[in-house]
Amino acid sequence: MAEHGMEFTRRDFVKGATVITGGILVFGAEACGNNNPATSTVPPTTTVPLQKLPELKFQFSNTGTNPNIAAFLQGQLKQNLNIDLTLEPMESAAFQNLVNAKNHTWSFYGWGADYPDPENFLQTIYGTNQGNNKSGYSNATVDANIASAMKELDNTKRLALWDSVHKQVVDDCPAIYVFNRERFNLVAPTLKPTLKPTGQDGQIMGDRLLRNVSMPNGKLRLNLGGDCNTLDTNIASWASSLSILFNIYDGLLGFDQNLNLVNVVAAEIPSIANGGISADGKTYTFKLKSNVTWSDGKPVTASDFEYSIKRMLAKDTAAEYASMYFAIVGGEAYNAGTGSASGVGVTALNATTLEIKIVAAQPTFPQVMALWPVYPVRKDIIDAKGPTAAFQPPNLVSNGPFMLTEWVPLDHMTLKANPNYWGTKPSLTEITYKQITDIQASLAAYKNGELDMTGVPAGTEKATIADPTYGSQIVRGADLTTYAFQFNITKSPLTNKTLRQALATAIDRDAYINNIRGGVGHATTSWIPPGMPGYDATIGAAYKFDAAKAKQLLTQAGYTP
The missing domain is CATH 3.40.190 (D-Maltodextrin-Binding Protein; domain 2)
Known part of the structure; x- marks a missing residue:
C-alpha cells in the first residue's frame, strides 16, 4: 500500500x-x-x-x-x-x-x-508499467526475473530471484x-489494553483489527491526519483510504495479528486437500459463508465478487493494483483493452461458489486474494449512483463490522457499528476519524482528551519517553x-x-x-x-x-x- x-x-x-x-x-x-x-x-x-x-x-x-x-x-x-x-x-x-x-x-x-512477501515490494512498484510504479522505472532484466519469480514454486529459488531483482x-x-x-504513538490507557497492531496496518496503528478494540463508552476517536482521495475499493491504494476500508469491508480472506492468512467471507482457505485448489494449482474454488450480508441487509453473493474483480481489471477503472491480478486468465488482456470481461477467468458458479482460473500456479495468489481491490462491491448501486457517489455516504453500502455514515472532507469521517453485520459484532459503536493535519494540534487534542491516540512531533520522541505522564502511554511496534x-x-x-x-x-x-x-x-x-x-x-x-x-x-x- x-x-x-x-x-x-x-x-x-x-x-x-x-x-x-x-x-x-x-x-x-x-x-x-x-x-x-x-x-x-x-x-x-x-x-x-x-x-x-x-x-x-x-x-x-x-x-x-x-x-x-x-x-x-x-x-x-x-x-x-x-x-x-x-x-x-x-x-x-x-x-x-x-x-x-x-x-x-x-x-x-x-x-x-x-x-508479507518480497513480491509485494518489488513487482507492483518496479515492474515496467505496473500500477503502483510511480517512478517510471523500467529494466528488462528486472521484468524477466519478476516474471520468473512470480511462478517459481521452489521457495529457495523464488527468493533468490527476488534478491537479484x-x-x-x-x-x-x-x-x-x-x-x-517504527510505530510510535501515545495511546489512551482505556484503549491500550485492546489495541493489537499487526505490523502491516494502514495509516493508523492497529486499524486492521479495530473490530477487536473496546472503549468504556464504545466510542473511539482517531486522527487520520488528512483526507483520503477515494473509498472505491477497486482503485484505492493509499494508506489513508485503507484505514477506513479495513473496517467497513470484509473480503474472502484476511490476515490475523500475526500476519497469518485467515478465511473471512470464504468458508475456508482453498487448498488442494480441501478441493479448493486444483492439482495443477491453476483453478481456485472459493466457497462463501451462507450468512454474509451487506449493511442494507441484502445477501453478499459470489456474483458480487465476480463483478468486483472484473471491474477492478477493466481498463477504464484504471486500478493501480490491477497488475497484481494478471495471473487471472484473461485479466491482463482485459486490462489492456484487448480482451473482454467474458474472457476473464472469474465465474460465480452459484450464489456461494466463486471459481477463479489463473494462467500458472502462483504461490502467493491466496495472499493477493486477501487484499481490498477484490473486496465485493455492489453493481446495482454503482449503476444507479455512478462510480464516485456510490462510495460516499449515504450511498455507500459495505459488508464489514462498521459502516461509513458521515464524510466531511478535510474535517472528519464517522463510522458506526453495522447493525446487519453477519460476523462477530464489534465492541465499539462508533469510530470518528478526525483530519487534523498539524501534528502539534493532534497532540494537543490528545492531551485535552479529544483523541484516543496520536503521534508526536518529530524529534520529541526521546522527551516523550522520559515524560513522567506520557511515557507510560507510548505504544511502539x-x-x-x-x-x-x-x-x-x-x-x-x-x-x-x-x-x-x-x-x-x-x-x-x-x-x-x-x-x-x-x-x-x-x-x-x-x-x-x-x-x-x-x-x-x-x-x-x-x-x-x-x-x-x-x-x-x-x-x-x-x-x-
Whole structure:
C-alpha cells in the first residue's frame, strides 16, 4: 500500500544550530553525521565540460512532520552538494492525485506491506508499467526475473530471484531509501489494553483489527491526519483510504495479528486437500459463508465478487493494483483493452461458489486474494449512483463490522457499528476519524482528551519517553514499511542514473533517524524492510552517506557541485 508520508503515527543542525531560510527550517548533517566520510572509490570523472544542475523540485503532503522532512532533504543537498532544492507543499489528497498521475518530480513516498512477501515490494512498484510504479522505472532484466519469480514454486529459488531483482533496482536508484518506520504513538490507557497492531496496518496503528478494540463508552476517536482521495475499493491504494476500508469491508480472506492468512467471507482457505485448489494449482474454488450480508441487509453473493474483480481489471477503472491480478486468465488482456470481461477467468458458479482460473500456479495468489481491490462491491448501486457517489455516504453500502455514515472532507469521517453485520459484532459503536493535519494540534487534542491516540512531533520522541505522564502511554511496534525520497526518473535531469546515485549518497540517514525521527526507526539503503522474507541489510551499502563520494558522482554525472 502506498504511504503519502504523512507522519501521524510515524510515513541536525548545521554546526549544531538551526538555520532559517525563507521561513523554512533547513536541517543539515554535520553535527550528528559522519564529518569525515571514507575515501571514495568512484572512478575518475569525465572530461566533458560540467553543467549547472537544472532546478530540482520536491513535492510533499503538507501534513504532520512532512515539512520538517522536506526541509531536512533541502538542507542535506545544500550542505553536501551545494544544490538548491525547491519545496512544493500540497494538500494531502491533491498530493496523492499528483503522484497517482505521475506528474510529480520528486516526492516523499512510502510503501507498507500488503502481504508479507518480497513480491509485494518489488513487482507492483518496479515492474515496467505496473500500477503502483510511480517512478517510471523500467529494466528488462528486472521484468524477466519478476516474471520468473512470480511462478517459481521452489521457495529457495523464488527468493533468490527476488534478491537479484532487489539488488538491481537499488543499484538503478529510482529512489533514495531512507528509513524503515517504527510505530510510535501515545495511546489512551482505556484503549491500550485492546489495541493489537499487526505490523502491516494502514495509516493508523492497529486499524486492521479495530473490530477487536473496546472503549468504556464504545466510542473511539482517531486522527487520520488528512483526507483520503477515494473509498472505491477497486482503485484505492493509499494508506489513508485503507484505514477506513479495513473496517467497513470484509473480503474472502484476511490476515490475523500475526500476519497469518485467515478465511473471512470464504468458508475456508482453498487448498488442494480441501478441493479448493486444483492439482495443477491453476483453478481456485472459493466457497462463501451462507450468512454474509451487506449493511442494507441484502445477501453478499459470489456474483458480487465476480463483478468486483472484473471491474477492478477493466481498463477504464484504471486500478493501480490491477497488475497484481494478471495471473487471472484473461485479466491482463482485459486490462489492456484487448480482451473482454467474458474472457476473464472469474465465474460465480452459484450464489456461494466463486471459481477463479489463473494462467500458472502462483504461490502467493491466496495472499493477493486477501487484499481490498477484490473486496465485493455492489453493481446495482454503482449503476444507479455512478462510480464516485456510490462510495460516499449515504450511498455507500459495505459488508464489514462498521459502516461509513458521515464524510466531511478535510474535517472528519464517522463510522458506526453495522447493525446487519453477519460476523462477530464489534465492541465499539462508533469510530470518528478526525483530519487534523498539524501534528502539534493532534497532540494537543490528545492531551485535552479529544483523541484516543496520536503521534508526536518529530524529534520529541526521546522527551516523550522520559515524560513522567506520557511515557507510560507510548505504544511502539514493528512496521513492514519503508520510506524513500522517490524520483520520477522520466523527468530530466532525474533521467541521469549517476545523478540519482549522487543524490542518494549525499543523504545522512543516521542523522535523519536521530534528529527528524527522534531515534525511532531504522536507517536503510534498500527497499525491503526487516522482518520480510528477502530482507538484506547489505543491499545499497554503496550509497551510504559519503559527502566526498557524492560530489564525485555528481561530477561524473556531468554537473558541477
